[in-house]
Amino acid sequence: QVQLQESGPGLVKPSQTLSLTCTVSGGSISGGAYYWTWIRQHPGKGLEWIGYIYYNGRTFYNPSLKSRVTISVDTSKNQFSLRLNSLTAADTAVYYCAREVSLTSPYYFDYWGQGTLVTVSS
Amino acid sequence: DIQMTQSPSSLSASVGDRVTITCRASQSISNYLNWYQQRPGRAPNLLIYAASSLQSGVPSRFSGSGSGTDFTLTISNLQPEDFATYYCQQSYSSEKTFGGGTKVEIK
Numbered sequence: 636q637v638q639l640q641e642s643g644p645g646l647v648k649p650s651q652t653l654s655l656t657c658t659v660s661g662g663s664i665s666g667g668a669y670y671w672t673w674i675r676q677h678p679g680k681g682l683e684w685i686g687y688i689y690y691n692g693r694t695f696y697n698p699s700l701k702s703r704v705t706i707s708v709d710t711s712k713n714q715f716s717l718r719l720n721s722l723t724a725a726d727t728a729v730y731y732c733a734r735e736v737s738l739t740s741p742y743y744f745d746y747w748g749q750g751t752l753v754t755v756s757s
Numbered sequence: 758d759i760q761m762t763q764s765p766s767s768l769s770a771s772v773g774d775r776v777t778i779t780c781r782a783s784q785s786i787s788n789y790l791n792w793y794q795q796r797p798g799r800a801p802n803l804l805i806y807a808a809s810s811l812q813s814g815v816p817s818r819f820s821g822s823g824s825g826t827d828f829t830l831t832i833s834n835l836q837p838e839d840f841a842t843y844y845c846q847q848s849y850s851s852e853k854t855f856g857g858g859t860k861v862e863i864k
Binding site: 661672681682683684695697698731733740741742743744745747748749750 | 758786787788790791793799800801802803806807808812844846848849851852853854855856857858
């Protein structure tokens, strides 16, 4: 059974950089059939796709966040990570990591982490 | 980006009811449409992929249909555990987008 688990600070100050890691267990991140994705959900709101990374390091980001986002992968640890800089209160959200099946289209998110609440506040 | 519009934004229903949720895309997305259920405090859970394919382990009372720009999620014989928020999501574009959600509440 594949499991994803987010980790990182729950409180970050404005203007600082958020760093979150997603640890994948029960399957290899190097499988080649998946996009490893970050999605966030503002309190009481809908879902916003942030971006993904492929096992070989290829990335694609939401244009609205692209200037502030970096997603990286560490295949040796079976982890991928999110960095979001220049934080404001508008970045307060629950952050999810998820696996997108990409072997055959249409693609879909079949496994999600439990989510981690990040609050941006001084 | 492709805009996804769900309706209604909320509805009230009773156990045993048949419920239909609609999702409309701002452009044709073929069958690149997925549905998720999210219970309070939990991560979303995949119900339907490719517009009408039932994800493994999901009860058969959930079904999806549609193609192009208009899609529906139907829950027949609504059960207590089905009271949740439902989201559609398009995977036609590399930039994935979600609908605003439909909250199904107990009448």
